[in-house]
Amino acid sequence: MEHVSDAPKVPVKAAGPDWITPATEPLDPSIPVNDYDGFAEEYSAENETSLLNAYIERPAMVALAGDVNGHRILDAGCGSGALAAELRERGATVTGIDASAGMLAVARRRLGDDVELKVADLRDPLPFPDGAFDDVMASLVLHYLEDWGPTLAELRRILKPGGRLIASVNHPFVEWISADPRPVYRETTSYTDLWTFGGKSFPLTFWRRPLHAMTDAFSEAGFRITVISEPKTAPGAPEPFSGLSFMCLVGEAAG
Numbered sequence: 351m352e353h354v355s356d357a358p359k360v361p362v363k364a365a366g367p368d369w370i371t372p373a374t375e376p377l378d379p380s381i382p383v384n385d386y387d388g389f390a391e392e393y394s395a396e397n398e399t400s401l402l403n404a405y406i407e408r409p410a411m412v413a414l415a416g417d418v419n420g421h422r423i424l425d426a427g428c429g430s431g432a433l434a435a436e437l438r439e440r441g442a443t444v445t446g447i448d449a450s451a452g453m454l455a456v457a458r459r460r461l462g463d464d465v466e467l468k469v470a471d472l473r474d475p476l477p478f479p480d481g482a483f484d485d486v487m488a489s490l491v492l493h494y495l496e497d498w499g500p501t502l503a504e505l506r507r508i509l510k511p512g513g514r515l516i517a518s519v520n521h522p523f524v525e526w527i528s529a530d531p532r533p534v535y536r537e538t539t540s541y542t543d544l545w546t547f548g549g550k551s552f553p554l555t556f557w558r559r560p561l562h563a564m565t566d567a568f569s570e571a572g573f574r575i576t577v578i579s580e581p582k583t584a585p586g587a588p589e590p591f592s593g594l595s596f597m598c599l600v601g602e603a604a605g
């Protein structure tokens with residue numbers, strides 16, 4: 351049957367930056383995967399000004415956070431601290447954790463000494479007491495985790511009742527439609543990209559999962575989802591972008 355549509359043909363997502371390519375060969379086991387320490391400075395510089403980070407993802411997260419004056423915020427997977435800096439400017443007291451000491455070193459340089467920064471893996475129990483934070487921001491980090499269950503339970507534990515988990519992840523539809531070969535949508539599966547900086551390639555392994563797996567994981571950890579959004583470009587973006595890139599979720603910690 352012929353399908354006629356008046357919809358303009360637009361790419362699902364913009365052609366990714368040329369420094370990201372799918373890994374096609376078996377990985378060299380001697381090269382560590384997701385080793386942000388190896389390219390912390392280069393990634394941080396890219397993240398600072400790129401369309402996807404500086405004009406889509408970060409403004410969306412700041413807008414979702416809203417008025418954070420006086421809030422205690424954990425930036426989980428804070429990387430080099432660009433979001434933490436924006437939240438601090440808005441009056442929040444920010445703590446940052448990240449698995450990469452190299453990324454935290456860049457964050458320390460940006461943020462100075464009066465922000466608590468700790469090396470911590472989001473797959474492990476977190477070094478904070480119950481109810482320590484008003485909000486947790488998890489920017490572009492959950493898609494590195496195969497199992498969200500233990501992590502979301504920990505984030506729920508360290509939030510006060512009614513506190514918010516505000517997360518951004520690679521959009522599940524983009525991760526499905528743009529993959530070749532296309533994976534089974536309903537399954538949680540991994541894939542590896544190579545990120546190339548200065549002629550050296552670093553493997554990054556991501557986990558894609560269907561939308562229902564994300565919302566189920568939030569609910570099972572005790573979060574009531576209040577927002578699911580698909581951010582678009584903020585004003586001032588250097589180029590137009592009509593595709594899909596990220597999805598944001600806001601979960602409110604049940605009392």
Ligand SMILES: C[S@@+](CC[C@H](N)C(=O)[O-])C[C@H]1O[C@@H](n2cnc3c(N)ncnc32)[C@H](O)[C@@H]1O
Binds near residue numbers: 384427450453472490
């Ligand atoms: C794409 S960067 C995003 C950094 C920052 N949130 C931002 O948006 O600018 C992903 C970050 O997640 C961190 N990360 C990856 N897996 C992690 C884990 N299991 N626990 C803690 N941090 C992790 C990386 O070290 C890296 O700094």
